[in-house]
Amino acid sequence: xxxxxxxxxxxxxxxxxxxxxxxxxxxxxxxxxxxxxxxxxxxxxxxxxxxxxxxxxxxxxxxxxxxxxxxxxxxxxxx
Amino acid sequence: xxxxxxxxxxxxxxxxxxxxxxxxxxxxxxxxxxxxxxxxxxxxxxxxxxxxxxxxxxxxxxxxxxxxxxxxxxxxxxxxxxxxxxxxxxxxxxxxxxxxxxxxxxxxxxxxxxxxxxxxxxxxxxxxxxxxxxxxxxxxxxxxxxxxx
Numbered sequence: 001x002x003x004x005x006x007x008x009x010x011x012x013x014x015x016x017x018x019x020x021x022x023x024x025x026x027x028x029x030x031x032x033x034x035x036x037x038x039x040x041x042x043x044x045x046x047x048x049x050x051x052x053x054x055x056x057x058x059x060x061x062x063x064x065x066x067x068x069x070x071x072x073x074x075x076x077x078x079x
Numbered sequence: 080x081x082x083x084x085x086x087x088x089x090x091x092x093x094x095x096x097x098x099x100x101x102x103x104x105x106x107x108x109x110x111x112x113x114x115x116x117x118x119x120x121x122x123x124x125x126x127x128x129x130x131x132x133x134x135x136x137x138x139x140x141x142x143x144x145x146x147x148x149x150x151x152x153x154x155x156x157x158x159x160x161x162x163x164x165x166x167x168x169x170x171x172x173x174x175x176x177x178x179x180x181x182x183x184x185x186x187x188x189x190x191x192x193x194x195x196x197x198x199x200x201x202x203x204x205x206x207x208x209x210x211x212x213x214x215x216x217x218x219x220x221x222x223x224x225x226x227x228x
Contacts, residue, residue, distance in 0.1 A: 022131040029127070043184075049176045052134055053169075060141040060162055067145065068155040 003037070003045040010046060011055055108200045112193065115207040119186050122214045126179045133172050133221050140165045172224050175217040182206070182213040 006028050013021050032042045144161035148154075186206040192198040 019135065021134070022128065025127060025131060029124070043180065049130060049173050049180070052130075053137070053173055056134055056138045056141070057162075057166065060138065060145065063142060064145055064155060064158050064162070067149050068158065 003042070006031075007045050011051070016059075111200050111204050112190070115186060115190055115203045118207045118210055119183060119190065122179070122210050123183060126176060126183070126214055126217055129218055129221050130176050133169070133176075133224070136225060137165070137169050137172075140169075168227060169224055172217075172220050175213070175220040179210070179213040179217040182210040186210045 010021060010024060010028070013024055028046075029042070141162045144165055145158045148158040148161055186203070186209070189198055189203045189206040193200060193203045
């Protein structure tokens, strides 16, 4: 449960405040060690690097949409 | 769980030395096992820190590329092409980080198997060398991507 929360928090930070991710991940790693959570379990909960890359890509796509506006038509095509 | 205080960063040379020591009896086996544990812990932190920095740069480069297109009155398609170029450049970085994560898992698995008597110390030290190599490759690829900005 706590791990799921931590994973969600890191996902949120990756999108909204990437400069905080490093420190929070250090905290999470220390916390997991203290709690006796095996590293492989922690890694599995945090997801592969692909997930974090996708989170960044999604944020950038949103940035593009904000600058140029969403041009998606109701049928899914673009103007 | 493997918890060895990361007092120093184990280099590839030290990991190779651990392999050499692995054939020298129980005490040498303990030295090799400790070395492998340190490799597992320190490499985790090195790769994790490098990954965080790489993700921040990856994001910053894409945002800068988009903002540049916008500032030059470019189209959305041009902005999308610009971010695709950045994403393609960074793809080898994520592959290298994935490889380092896999090598870390392999080392942890090997240490656990050794503890259970299912593997010999040489298997553990080989996994430690593989992880040290994967870490160095990941860091090198990240530096290369940074240099190509």
